[in-house]
Amino acid sequence: MRLAAFIRSDAERILHEWEEFVKTLRPGAALPRWLLRAYAAAILQSIADDVERPLPGVAQAMPSRGEASGVPIERVAAVHVDLRIESGFDLAQIIAEYRALRSSILRLWRASDPAGFAHGAEEMSRLTEAIDQAVEHSVSIYEEREARYRDRFLGMLGHDLRNPLNSILLGAVALSEAPDLSDRQRKTVERILGSVRRLDGMVGDILDFARGRLGSPMPIALMPINLGSALREIVEEVQSTNPGFIIDLRVNGELGGHWDPERLKQAVSNLLLNAIQHGSGNRVALTATGDEEAVVLEVHNDGPPIPREMLGTIFDPLVHGRNPDQNRTGLGLGLFIVNEIVSAHRGTIAVTSSAQAGTTFSVRLPRHPS
Numbered sequence: 626m627r628l629a630a631f632i633r634s635d636a637e638r639i640l641h642e643w644e645e646f647v648k649t650l651r652p653g654a655a656l657p658r659w660l661l662r663a664y665a666a667a668i669l670q671s672i673a674d675d676v677e678r679p680l681p682g683v684a685q686a687m688p689s690r691g692e693a694s695g696v697p698i699e700r701v702a703a704v705h706v707d708l709r710i711e712s713g714f715d716l717a718q719i720i721a722e723y724r725a726l727r728s729s730i731l732r733l734w735r736a737s738d739p740a741g742f743a744h745g746a747e748e749m750s751r752l753t754e755a756i757d758q759a760v761e762h763s764v765s766i767y768e769e770r771e772a773r774y775r776d777r778f779l780g781m782l783g784h785d786l787r788n789p790l791n792s793i794l795l796g797a798v799a800l801s802e803a804p805d806l807s808d809r810q811r812k813t814v815e816r817i818l819g820s821v822r823r824l825d826g827m828v829g830d831i832l833d834f835a836r837g838r839l840g841s842p843m844p845i846a847l848m849p850i851n852l853g854s855a856l857r858e859i860v861e862e863v864q865s866t867n868p869g870f871i872i873d874l875r876v877n878g879e880l881g882g883h884w885d886p887e888r889l890k891q892a893v894s895n896l897l898l899n900a901i902q903h904g905s906g907n908r909v910a911l912t913a914t915g916d917e918e919a920v921v922l923e924v925h926n927d928g929p930p931i932p933r934e935m936l937g938t939i940f941d942p943l944v945h946g947r948n949p950d951q952n953r954t955g956l957g958l959g960l961f962i963v964n965e966i967v968s969a970h971r972g973t974i975a976v977t978s979s980a981q982a983g984t985t986f987s988v989r990l991p992r993h994p995s
């Protein structure tokens with residue numbers, strides 16, 4: 626008997642062994658029977674379909690796929706792994722299920738049809754391939770799911786940290802305004818304030834990161850603004866916290882439009898801070914040019930170029946370069962957040978970087994995004 630036909634005719638025995646094996650993975654868990662068998666029959670059906678399919682490059686008439694279920698193995702494997710995760714299975718247990726399934730099928734086939742088994746090399750390699758494919762898909766779905774849980778956790782953590790941080794901040798501001806502080810007390814309060822503000826910034830970054838990863842677009846509040854004055858404000862602020870750096874701001878054309886001023890300030894400030902931290906020299910150029918439909922912002926710095934292999938992923942979260950001269954290590958979230966903000970405004974961002982011309986990030990923002 627061919628392997629596919631055997632799998633179909635003896636499905637019940639195979640499923641029974643599968644079920645018994647899954648029970649041993651979670652002893653004492655008393656999992657309901659439907660759960661033990663969930664998607665197992667569909668997976669088996671897809672495996673039988675795959676075993677029947679000719680190997681690539683083997684031009685040979687194969688029996689028609691009379692009972693083919695039509696559901697590709699990766700689809701069933703994906704829903705199966707989802708349900709397993711919800712029931713507390715880990716990745717090793719999910720992979721063990723497939724390993725046990727393969728050895729059950731082969732053992733039962735051999736016992737019931739030794740002659741077929743002896744001549745079944747090609748079908749066995751199809752079986753191995755089908756199971757490998759299911760495992761591969763299970764692993765990637767598992768990782769995706771786990772990352773989603775992690776991001777949700779980060780989002781909740783960031784959110785819950787906000788309130789206590791705010792009350793520390795308010796308390797420290799109130800203390801710093803007290804008239805009768807000694808010099809030592811004043812310095813301590815200032816240090817507390819500085820640290821809380823840094824923490825608050827980091828929590829904000831974590832929240833933006835988690836939100837972006839969870840797929841929800843960054844919420845923005847569009848309003849009519851003049852970008853020129855928002856840029857001047859942010860330039861002043863960045864210069865005051867980075868004494869010794871000069872930011873050359875140049876504006877050309879009309880800079881009015883509908884944007885979220887706070888988010889744009891955040892984006893421009895991230896780009897300016899990057900230019901200061903990752904560029905060389907003490908000058909950074911910020912240019913804003915308005916044309917009919919959009920405003921283009923460019924942030925330029927000199928210094929060593931961004932490695933070519935990094936350019937493709939530079940806007941992904943947690944991507945950052947190594948700079949041996951700097952102790953400061955960023956989270957690698959700055960450009961990810963800039964990209965989120967620009968996309969929420971239906972804009973685009975690009976970067977060019979070379980040893981001769983330096984590095985320029987340019988952002989194009991349509992005047993009326995909605």
Ligand SMILES: Nc1ncnc2c1ncn2[C@@H]1O[C@H](COP(=O)(O)OP(=O)(O)OP(=O)(O)O)[C@@H](O)[C@H]1O
Binds near residue numbers: 903904947959961
């Ligand atoms: N203007 C720039 N010039 C040179 N390299 C840059 C510039 N901007 C970014 N990079 C490179 O891109 C990486 C990613 O930047 P990103 O802002 O996302 O993270 P970060 O600055 O390392 O950390 P964070 O912004 O989270 O504090 C940087 O680590 C740096 O290697």
Ligand SMILES: [Mg+2]
Binds near residue numbers: 955958
């Ligand atoms: Mg940065």
